[in-house]
Amino acid sequence: MTNPGFLMFATYLIGLREGLEATLVVSILVAFLVKSDRRDRLPQVWGGVAAAVALSVFFGWLLEYTSTTLLADSADRELFEAVTSVAAVAFVTAMIFWMRRAARSLSGELRGKLTEALAVGSLAVALMAFLAVVREGLETALIFYSAVQGADVDGGPLYALIGGVVTSVAIGYLLYASAVRINLTRFFTWTGALLILVAAGIFKYGTHDFQEAGVLPGIKRVAYDISGVLDPSTWYGTLLSGMFNITASSTVLEVVAWVAYAVPVLILFLLPGRRASGTTPATVGATTGPATATRSA
Structure with a gap:
């Protein structure tokens, strides 16, 4: 069972990271139009954004409805949850590396596409805004579902996700209004590394679901069991699970899956040469547009 501490931390981080990326995209579009x-x-841009949010919410509901209603057999449900977990890990990994690589040219590309859309008409503007935001929304829905699937918890993770999105919108507005300056290169580096750990946890749970569904062996081969030492209900148990996904027990294959994903992906992501090659807008201003990125020291 997924630890509530891990869920609250993971879902807040998902909302913050994905929400800020979407907010920066919207800020670039709005700043360019202004x-x-x-x-x-502007109404067409906001209409496209609203449609993207609506589709993302529907997609999240569809995932939950499919798992809880359409799939009556427990083995089919476990398999569905395992597949969505692997898909979520693939999406979040691709998103992290894509953002680092494309951040330098993101602002210019968005302004170029919006210029073309303005020449076509209002519907093209709305469609362009929709496409620019919907990817982040669909990724958020998929990653959120994968993080909370099968967990016996209340609405806390959903509130944490919403809290992360609200925080990202507030940060985005302050950046747009030039009220604050944040080194977003460093921000996205840290949150990217933490999201890799979250993705490793999702991959671990997906591996367990594959074992539960009978696709992978070793469901009874326990790598460790420290439940007598690590009580998940304590503050330190919640902290360890929330920050590092250290649980009281895991199968051998779960541990192998976690290490096989987390170690090489973290190394590739944190290599100094690779990290320095990507930049992200540091501020977004209503009159000047996205400012030049600041590099992390």
Whole structure:
């Protein structure tokens, strides 16, 4: 069973990271329209954003409905949850590395696409805004579902996700208004590394679901059991599970899956040469547009 501490930490981080990426995209679009004196197209941008959010919420509901209602057999449900876990890990890994690689040119690409959309018409503007945001929304829904699947918890993880999104919107607004400056290169590096650990935890749970479904062997081969020492209900148990996904017991294959994913992906992500090659806008201003990225020291 997924530890509530891990869920609260993971879902808040998911909302914060994905929400800030979407917020930065929207800020770039809005800033460009304001600077270009095309405020008349702002309703189309917000309409596209609203449609992307609605589709993302529906997708999240569809995943939950499929698991709890359409799949009556427990083995099929375990298999569905395992597949969605692997898909979520693939998406979050691709997103982290894509953001680092594409951040340098993201602002210019978005402004170029919006310029083309403005020449076509209002529907094209709405569609462009929709496509720019919907990927983040669908990723958020999939990763959130994979993080909380099968957990016997209340609405806490959902509130944590919403809290992360609200925090990201607040940060994005302050950046847009030039009220604060944040080294987003360093921010995305740290949150990217933490998301890799979250993804490793999801991959571990997905491996367990594959074992429960009978696809993978070793469900009874326990690598360790420290439940007598590590009580998950204590504050330190919650902290260890929330930050590092250290649980009281795991199968051998779960441990192998966690290490096989987390170690090489973290090394690749944190290599100094690779990290320095990507930048992210540091601030977003209503009059000047996205500012030049600041590199992490």
